[in-house]
Amino acid sequence: MPVTEPELDVKVVGKAPVAEGVVLLSLARPDGGPLPAWTPGAHLDLLLGPGLVRQYSLCGDPGDSSVFQVAVLREPGGRGGSAYVHDRLAEGDTIGVRGPRNRFGLGESSRYLFVAGGIGITPILPMVEEAARRGCDWRLVYGGRTRASMAFADRLARDHPGRVELCPQDETGLLDLDALLGDPRTDTLVYCCGPEPLLAAAQERCASWPKGALRVERFVPTARNGAGAAEGAEEGATAGTVERAFEVELALTGTTLTVPEGRSILEVVEEAGVAVLSSCREGTCGTCETAVLSGVPDHRDDLLTEEEREAGDVMFICVSRARSARLVLEL
Known part of the structure; x- marks a missing residue:
């Protein structure tokens, strides 16, 4: 019984x-019709070719249903997705999404602190606009290697004077996270996206903040397999268990499968002939929820x-395993 998600051709x-x-x-x-609705923080799968599916954050206007916009950084050491976008994709081409x-x-709060590093500005950009639209108190601190490498920097500074702090590393050094996050606040949600060192540093400094105050998004996975799970999307995520085999019952088919050490639930389920929608296979995109x-x-x-982990009612089967001897999944 395949699990599917609609694919849409776009130009x-x-x-x-x-x-x-x-x-x-x-x-x-291509027909000029409306695109699916989205909210700040959402991402899109770009189907660039056989086996070449990449996720990019939507950075346009959620209120404009005529166009999706994504910003793509060329990654010299990447797996080919950004190179394809930069070198081969052209106006007039059609791809799937x-x-x-x-x-x-973006959760509800009276105050927001947005911290972006490099291309991590892409999911933050529509959040900033939404916070401004809501009339909330907010601040954006945006760092990058150089001013020239920082997408949308001039636009943000122009449109939101007094609320946006641009911090090119070659001019100001690294972001001063101690000053930004040193004093916990009970009225503030912190949204952070960027390279892993920035996210890890933000999580460390927000350890004393109220539970759930820090929200981060990663473009690459943290190390978590083998010895156990690593930190999750927020500070305080639970560590993993020792590797061992366990059973998975597929509730929609009545099939029970054994997931051995060293293999994922997704791999075992696919081998049994059940099609599950997946993409990154790294626990970062959310496709296999x-x-x-x-x-x-x-x-x-x-x-x-952390709250979603504790609830335990959903999981991402490309990387996650079982603490119990058996799981029953809605597959």
Whole structure:
């Protein structure tokens, strides 16, 4: 019984540089019809070719249903997705997309602190606009290697004077996270996206903040397999268990499968002939989210909040395993 998500063909209606090594893609339906709705923090799967599926944060206007916009940084040491976008994708080309999907949504708060590093500005950009629209108190601190490498920097500073602090590393050094996050606040949500050292440093400094105050989004997975799960999407995520085999019952088919050491639930389920939608296979995109009907998951993703881990009613089967001897999944 396959689990599917609609795929949509879109046309590249714009491709323009927005910073050093960053291009902005504008995507629209060939027939001009409306695109699926999305909220700040959402990302989109771009189906660039056989086996070449990449996730990029939507950075346009959620109120404009005529176009999707994503900004893509060229990654010289990447796996080919960004090179394809930069070198081969052109205006007029048609590609497939899946989503949007949101695991980094903007919660309700009277005050926000946004911290972005490099291309991590992309999911933060529509959040900033939404916070401004709501009339909330907010501040953005945005760092990058150089001013020229920081996408949307001039626009943000122009549109939101007094609320945006630009910190090119070659001019100001690294972001001063001690000053930003040293004093815990009970009225503030902190949203952080960027390279792993920035996220790890933010998590360390927010350890004394109220539970759930820090929200981060990763573009690459943390190390978590083998010895156990690593930190999750928020500070305080539970450590994993020792590797061992366990059983998985697929509730929709009545099939019971054994997941051995060293193999993922996703691999075993696919081998049994059950098609499950997946993409990154690293616990970062959210595509393989699966409902848990019984049993205790061992969460090893980089998406769920601490509260969601404790609830245990969903898991990402590409990386997560079981604490209990058996799981019952809605598959």
